[in-house]
Amino acid sequence: MKKSKDYYIVQIVSYITVALVALVCVIPFILILSASLSTEQEILKHGFGLLPRKFTLASYELIFKNPKMIIDAYKVSGIVTVVGGLVGLFFTSMTAFVLMRKDFKYRNQFSFAFYFSSIFSAGLIPAYMLIVTYLKWKNTYLALIVPGLLGVWNIFLMRNFMNGIPDSIAEAAKIDGANDFLIFIKLYLPLSGPGLATVGLFASLGYWNNWFSASLYIDRPSLYPLQYLLYRMLGSIKAMQDAANAGSIATQDLPTETLKMAMAMVATGPIIFLYPFLQKYFIKGITVGSVKG
Secondary structure (H helix, E strand, O other): OOOOHHHHHHHHHHHHHHHHHHHHHHHHHHHHHHHHOOOHHHHHHHOOOOOOOOOOOHHHHHHOOOHHHHHHHHHHHHHHHHHHHHHHHHHHHHHHHHHHOOOOOOHHHHHHHHHHHHHOOOOHHHHHHHHHHHOOOOOOHHHHHHHHOOOHHHHHHHHHHHHOOOHHHHHHHHHOOOOHHHHHHHHHHHHOHHHHHHHHHHHHHHHHOOOHHHHHHOOOHHHOOHHHHHHHHHHHHHHHHHHHHOOOOOOOOOOHHHHHHHHHHHHHHHHHHHHHHHHHHHHHHHHHHHHOO
């Protein structure tokens, strides 16, 4: 069928709009990369630009001055992200499956309890006492993984996605003799691929970017995750710069601004390379899971 002139106009406007939005998203990343490859003096003098000013790798050399420390931090972050993401995804989807079941008498009460806990919490001090004093998890991976296993928003997103799966599937499986756990494992998990990818990405990003838990529960350098290690390095550089400004020490060319940009590149690099492989599932999961309920 011959397409009208209006159709082509809408297509052109749509492509231009998408291209502009994509450009708005890409430009900040290019500015960060460019600044991380520029000298500190040029950044302070001319500001940020799309191309590096006086190309240098000084910031990256400073970050990787102790390669073993960075490698250990990557290892800790990787273990926490993978283990926490997978275990958290399993418990999140299992909780969502229970809250989705219409034959669960108290699902509304439990849903309200989860929602209420997302607004009001016991606070930082009870959490610290529980993990450090009672559970004895200080300087362990458990302190970095367990507190973030379940996210209320992720549970509701997964529940809404599972609501779109026909109840007749579970009823047919029950007639064939399957129990609830088998229905969850064999039927609902395979049918919830986009939702699992979306929630898994959210959970993994939360673990990867988490530095606050390490600041509370970790004081052993070998267990520093990447984000917390970079945070401490930046704090050390800032303290040296303040001392230099006060005249206490003679320190020149401290790459404070460029170091921030280089740290951002080091911290976000793995996630940027992973996202294209999950983009298809992420878009479908976040769209379907947010409108079904």
